[in-house]
Amino acid sequence: MKGLLTIESILHTKDFKNAKLIGGHTGILKSVSWVHISESPHLGDYLNGGELILCTGLGWQENEEMFVTVIKKAIAAGASGICIELGQFTFHIPQAVIDLANEEGFPVIIFQELVKFLDVSRNINIHIIQSRYNVLTELEEYSKLLNEVLLSNTPYQKMIDTLCLTIKRSVAFEMMNTEPIISFYKTLDKQTFKKSVAEASESISSFPIELLDNQYGVLYVDGSLDALSEMDSSIVKRTVQTLGQLIFRDIYSNDHHMEVPDWIKDWILGTIGADQLMINLKKLNLDKDVSEFIVIMIDSPDAQFLKDEFKYLSIFLKSQFKAIGIDLLPFIYNHQLTCILFTYKDWNRVDIVNILERIEDYFKKKQQSLKAAIGRPVQSLYKLSLAYKTANEVMFFHNTMYKQTLLFYQDIYIYRLIYPLYEKGILEDYMLDHLGPVIDYDYQFNSNLIETLRVYLYNNCSKKVTATALHIVRQSLYYRLDRMKELIGEDFDEFPKKTALETALVALDFLNAIGYDWKYSKKKIT
Template structure:
């Protein structure tokens, strides 16, 4: 029988601490525990694998900000930690209400220890009980691994191999590729659970560094994700759905124990292209900001020279899987080497461009993306040129910053429509001012600068419902070309001259040939509502 939080709450070593469940009390009866840890480190979540009861004296929480305490709760919940117990009374007088609210929202049982007890006593007593359970789990996991190996040796399908594990752990399984295509599935009765070729809703989650476990609770039970690597590169994901009355710890242990069998099955039955899976792993590493050594390691396997000049592309769309195919065709024409990856509603791509003529090749890529048919609302951003794979995360992050800024009206001039009028392409090289301001100036500083430079113009627009700010911005963006600005604004040249004259009066004269021209141009770019 799984050991649950309610069982631990009634243990003598635990009751000595006078525990009170402050959040998610109703979940105690169903929360299964795998181990008991104690730590005062707030960044402990990445070191946990789920199902733990974490004990803390609260020393670090005393000096942490309220936002950091909430983030601590959120990280533990996302990691699948079973429960958190915090000792109060000495340094931490009581549990902050923000932590209680965050735990309730995240579904993390939060326990307050109102008396001081030795954590080592609790850990020794409870973990000794858990060890006995773990031994039983390991026996059943080894049994599953052995039977799966037999099926593999007999040439069984992936569905048949998965059915062995599904029957032993009494859970529903799905094995999907990194692109979200279902490779095999099985239920507790051995039947398939999802038609072949369908995508997985969990594609894109999890660690990019090494095979790992993540868990979450859904309406159908607890979902456990386990990465399945092939030759060291994450190539598939085993998704285990454990019913509400199932043994989560057994599913975790057995699923992890069978990863090697599944890796061999993938190699034998449908060997993935190592270049493709390495490209996916590379983009996941770039997206998560991995260390340069990791990028240097993955880049050659993905066919991208580490020293190449490259550019990142980000597309936000609800048709990411379909759009990726069209994107790959463009990348093959515009780049020497490339890789793409679908991360939920985003298509991420990395293109290695010719060393000589990288700027022109990038311009051709932007032009090709503008011709790409997309659905309404699709937003595409092309990052700046990056020298070497170690700078690829910067190019990708700048593209994402541009997309985040695209909601501002000031970016409309920089957003080029695609062949489908519902989508736009952003070239981040045209947004240097906005990116700089967003990353290095706070909102108050931007507002003060805009007010100093354009105050009279803004007041005039407010009082008269005029469009002097838009007129000035268009004129400056055109290089102070009055005729071109008039065409873009669809006004007569004489009307344009009258508007400019009024703007000059409000701004202290014609700015051309003065140092004020650059300041006015900067202010118009920062004046988005």
């Protein structure tokens, strides 16, 4: 592609055939947005950037300090270069100006004879306008190529190949958790470019691809940003936009089913056949090698809110998790937003917490509250029912024993043992087998030996610390401990009975918290 006018191309026009570049040779590839005539020493205040300035130096030609200041202001304003006519007002360019131009890569051009600035500016500006029109036309043609690529079977690779051939540079595209897609231009050593991409070398330009405030990938182009022409930069930016659209399409192309499809319901309940499962996962492009599956449940007191906000929540969660390399399948089931996470590498708990906290912030803005339960990760897709079951357990304890917003299965500790006993209907029996006599004693005599036992075991059976914690004298504690020995045995402060009693106390707290309907009848102790 021809691209926009540069200082170099302007020097080859007929208006500049007698002009001479005397400084800033490294900046000749700078693009020129307009030719501007000005004699003001404050010309830098009137520039937008990219201009080529035409002047005679009138007013500051004999003041070297002012001359340097004018050039500095032009550079600061982003001008592409300056042309100075010699022979009428200015007769030589100070060496300090040339040194500054060389240092900054700011082209300084001299006309060694009188020229008509109006003719020069008109001719070059007409060329610039035509050039910009050509750029827009070529960008439009390039965009059509990209649109055709979007419909292909391998859009990412073909898009990178198209960019490579267009700008004649090697390019690479790297997305989260994937190998880079590379297209080599014939003049570049392949291994050198691969190494530069892997090390994010300064010899290549990088362009992040972001969606919803998250980075999903990076496009790498051989050469520094300064080495890219304005036309090439425009083409690269257009490619970045299209890659973003392609990623967006891939993330959200699957239908957002609010109500759970039958096959997903069968999957989380463990009743789906292997063939049917793989067929459905393939339709969603989720039939990949997964490291772990995780189930997250999000609950809110207002079930209708979850339904009303489902589309936004599913899109937001998909984008957030995609940014950390995790695919997500959301749906509404049992009035809860349930999400299946597909992880492809070791995942970071902090990342998940951060995402869920952002969701919590959104709920707060809508004056809603939430509880998020994260189940046990499983490595096999055929064990997803376990991940779902444990997420359910976490949500159960969320609603009974815990008050924080986010709760992981790993953090319910002893309740992982408590719940199966409760589910099987034997938790009360277990608790009463160990604490029944103490409970009955407290009931009959209106005492609180249970609390004494709890504090005593919690303080690792230290009599001094326990007496202090209960605000009683040690003699009173000794009496209570003697009574407990009569009720539950001499060895109640020794392993393993001590551990069994601690577990039974947790079970008692749990049953009380859920408002358990006690089945046993309290016996009187004589």
